[in-house]
Amino acid sequence: MNDSVPGAPSPAAPVPVVRRPKWAKIRPWVQTAFLGVWLAPVGRWLHAIPGCTFHCYSCPLSSFACPVGIAANYAAVFPVFLEIPFALLGVLLVVGGLVGSLACGWACPFGFLQDLLAKITRPRLRLPNWLSHGRYVVLAGLVIALPMYLGWKGTPYDEQSVSICRLCPAGALEAGLPYSVQSLFSGHGWLMGWQKVAIVAIFLGAALLTIRPWCKVFCPLGGFLALFNRWSLFHLRYKASQCRECPLCRTRCWSGVKVDTKINTAECIRCLECATCGAIEPHFALPQSAAEETRPPGPTSPTGQTGQTGWAAPRRPQPRQGSRKNAQLFP
Amino acid sequence: MANQVEQPAQAQASRDVGSRGFWPGFVLIALGLVLGVWGIARLTKAETVDGGKASERQLTKAFTSGGLQPVEPKLPPGVSDPSLAPGLPPDAQPPPPKTKTAKHKFRVNTGATAACST
Numbered sequence: 001m002n003d004s005v006p007g008a009p010s011p012a013a014p015v016p017v018v019r020r021p022k023w024a025k026i027r028p029w030v031q032t033a034f035l036g037v038w039l040a041p042v043g044r045w046l047h048a049i050p051g052c053t054f055h056c057y058s059c060p061l062s063s064f065a066c067p068v069g070i071a072a073n074y075a076a077v078f079p080v081f082l083e084i085p086f087a088l089l090g091v092l093l094v095v096g097g098l099v100g101s102l103a104c105g106w107a108c109p110f111g112f113l114q115d116l117l118a119k120i121t122r123p124r125l126r127l128p129n130w131l132s133h134g135r136y137v138v139l140a141g142l143v144i145a146l147p148m149y150l151g152w153k154g155t156p157y158d159e160q161s162v163s164i165c166r167l168c169p170a171g172a173l174e175a176g177l178p179y180s181v182q183s184l185f186s187g188h189g190w191l192m193g194w195q196k197v198a199i200v201a202i203f204l205g206a207a208l209l210t211i212r213p214w215c216k217v218f219c220p221l222g223g224f225l226a227l228f229n230r231w232s233l234f235h236l237r238y239k240a241s242q243c244r245e246c247p248l249c250r251t252r253c254w255s256g257v258k259v260d261t262k263i264n265t266a267e268c269i270r271c272l273e274c275a276t277c278g279a280i281e282p283h284f285a286l287p288q289s290a291a292e293e294t295r296p297p298g299p300t301s302p303t304g305q306t307g308q309t310g311w312a313a314p315r316r317p318q319p320r321q322g323s324r325k326n327a328q329l330f331p
Numbered sequence: 332m333a334n335q336v337e338q339p340a341q342a343q344a345s346r347d348v349g350s351r352g353f354w355p356g357f358v359l360i361a362l363g364l365v366l367g368v369w370g371i372a373r374l375t376k377a378e379t380v381d382g383g384k385a386s387e388r389q390l391t392k393a394f395t396s397g398g399l400q401p402v403e404p405k406l407p408p409g410v411s412d413p414s415l416a417p418g419l420p421p422d423a424q425p426p427p428p429k430t431k432t433a434k435h436k437f438r439v440n441t442g443a444t445a446a447c448s449t
Contacts, residue, residue: 087370231351
């Protein structure tokens with residue numbers, strides 16, 4: 001007699017072991033490859049085209065224009081020309097609709113720099129999630145409203161004493177520092193003011209204490225791209241049949257995203273650190289897969305259990321043999 | 332460290348599975364492509380120093396290379412500026428009245444290569 005309740009988790013069913021790409025090992029190499037794109041000296045002619053990552057265009061080796069600087073400049077001249085940066089909006093919409101904030105986690109050179117700094121000290125300090133709203137304050141205030149107001153008052157962007165470009169640590173580090181060193185060696189003295197030096201020092205100190213402080217709290221571009229995380233074709237998907245109900249995904253997420261309750265949030269930079277066990281996997285929406293995913297739940301899954309959106313019902317935690325981490329998680 | 336993370340009481344069935352449709356992302360990308368191509372090709376209202384209108388690419392390039400130049404009014408020789416008070420030397424002229432809107436104008440110098448002043 002079979003006394004199992006329909007819909008109940010299957011007892012002690014072995015979870016299939018699937019070989020998955022080790023995203024944490026691949027990511028630094030992809031970031032390095034993208035560094036070659038953003039820092040290509042032969043690509044100077046692309047300065048007229050806005051890029052999709054946070055990278056100062058005053059850097060001697062930058063190939064694309066900084067989208068944040070372009071937006072602030074357009075805001076400053078908006079009262080004069082009434083111009084809107086359509087090309088910039090187009091680039092950001094394409095990137096946002098395609099991958100969302102994956103560009104932050106895998107392509108941004110400034111994020112890569114912070115990742116490298118974090119490898120020195122292995123920072124443990126985690127910032128609260130509400131701080132990520134600061135990105136939108138910077139976007140609305142420093143990038144759009146303040147330059148527009150000062151431009152309306154008649155101050156050109158270059159002469160505005162408070163602007164995102166004057167406060168930006170990327171500009172100080174990627175442009176101010178190289179030019180100052182060059183000027184120092186050529187006998188013309190140090191160029192950067194003490195404010196910029198202080199910004200660089202504070203930023204470096206913060207990046208050693210916590211992971212990606214700029215991205216988490218201030219980056220207006222990351223905040224804008226993260227708005228598209230809920231619609232972008234590339235997204236993260238939860239697969240209940242692979243979930244062991246362990247806190248591994250939440251533990252690995254330095255952004256503080258509660259991955260085990262909600263994914264594809266605005267705080268996520270899609271570093272894919274949470275996609276290690278297979279329960280959360282990166283996915284690219286295609287027309288046929290969209291039709292498959294929006295299909296109503298069937299009566300039974302292939303494993304004979306009722307599941308959500310066709311996926312199998314969750315299984316009980318099953319420590320994998322020989323895994324020290326799993327043994328720690330499931331004592 | 333893994334043991335220090337509190338395990339939430341979360342019903343698996345109510346978890347966000349993250350699935351989404353294809354079309355919202357596709358519409359965003361299509362809109363972005365149209366805006367991007369049109370934006371790169373179009374002419375803005377800004378004038379260049381050579382005359383004519385600057386394209387959005389030229390305006391963007393001007394931002395990155397200090398190419399925005401303020402327009403100074405040019406008067407024909409022998410004609411005095413009508414905004415100046417008559418009978419007063421240029422040093423003794425009263426300051427211009429403050430306006431409520433932006434009256435300054437720029438022209439785009441497409442050949443500028445100056446470093447960013449910020």
